Amino acid sequence: MARNLIADQALQRRIVDVDDSDRYVTRPHASGELRTALAGRSFTAAHRRGKTIWLDTSGTGDAAALIGPELGLHLGMSGQMLLGSLPNDNHLRIAALLDDGTTLSFVDQRTFGGWLIADLVTVDGTDVPVPVAHIARDPLDPRFNRDAVVTALRHKHSEIKRQLLNQAVVSGIGNIYADEALWRVKLHGARPTEKLTRAQGRAVLTAAAEVMDEALAQGGTSFDALYVNVNGASGYFDRSLAAYGQADRPCPRCGTPIRRESFMNRSSFSCPRCQPRPRGR
Numbered sequence: 001m002a003r004n005l006i007a008d009q010a011l012q013r014r015i016v017d018v019d020d021s022d023r024y025v026t027r028p029h030a031s032g033e034l035r036t037a038l039a040g041r042s043f044t045a046a047h048r049r050g051k052t053i054w055l056d057t058s059g060t061g062d063a064a065a066l067i068g069p070e071l072g073l074h075l076g077m078s079g080q081m082l083l084g085s086l087p088n089d090n091h092l093r094i095a096a097l098l099d100d101g102t103t104l105s106f107v108d109q110r111t112f113g114g115w116l117i118a119d120l121v122t123v124d125g126t127d128v129p130v131p132v133a134h135i136a137r138d139p140l141d142p143r144f145n146r147d148a149v150v151t152a153l154r155h156k157h158s159e160i161k162r163q164l165l166n167q168a169v170v171s172g173i174g175n176i177y178a179d180e181a182l183w184r185v186k187l188h189g190a191r192p193t194e195k196l197t198r199a200q201g202r203a204v205l206t207a208a209a210e211v212m213d214e215a216l217a218q219g220g221t222s223f224d225a226l227y228v229n230v231n232g233a234s235g236y237f238d239r240s241l242a243a244y245g246q247a248d249r250p251c252p253r254c255g256t257p258i259r260r261e262s263f264m265n266r267s268s269f270s271c272p273r274c275q276p277r278p279r280g281r
Helices: 002-009 033-038 146-154 160-164 174-184 198-217
Strands: 015-019 041-049 052-059 070-074 080-083 092-098 103-107 114-118 120-123 126-129 259-263 266-270
Touching (some): 002 080, 015 041, 033 114, 052 126, 160 174, 174 266
Antiparallel strands (some): 041 052, 052 070, 092 103, 120 126, 259 266
């Protein structure tokens, strides 16, 4: 979503100035380094893998003073790219003033994301920033190899939901869409990956791609006024969620109340009838 909107509305715009004074989200660069590298340059292309976006730049900025001319934008758990006015600036971390007077802002409540300049390295036939080299393709990537990921999953001795969130195996799914994909294929998140059939593995990855596609079509998932897209508009996919966040509400498929369970300091939601927990787990 953020990559598409940046590609549609921020490319070819020249960066006039950058406020990069928030040290929490500009590591490892010193204050002012991003401004030095980017001022005077223009965004020429936008790419994405998982929650990392990177932008090609060209122009007169002194990018040679740092590692290279690629700007990496990691969204972390709560990071957002917003273009124009902000709902509020309580969580504004970085702001890039563009030559048409608008501002491309990075907003992050938890400060797990950030911006950095990085070199490119070729991985699996694609140039990606060095910090992204370990991140696998996501189900919406045209070069995503579903069968290879199924094989990787079945060689893990883990739980299926854990591995759906493992960015080295498959990226971009996240906690919400993992729960939705698992609900669609009637698998509990604790199902051992080594016991998955190839058909089950293909089904859950296909369901994840479908969930992500549907969420993109509805502008993503917004649970409060802070979670908006690059233009400040809320996403509406939360209205279509069957499992995530639906604790004690009837399962849309069988009517059984949805169950909430603790999972990796977060929550998992599933139907106890449609998605029975594996025995011994």
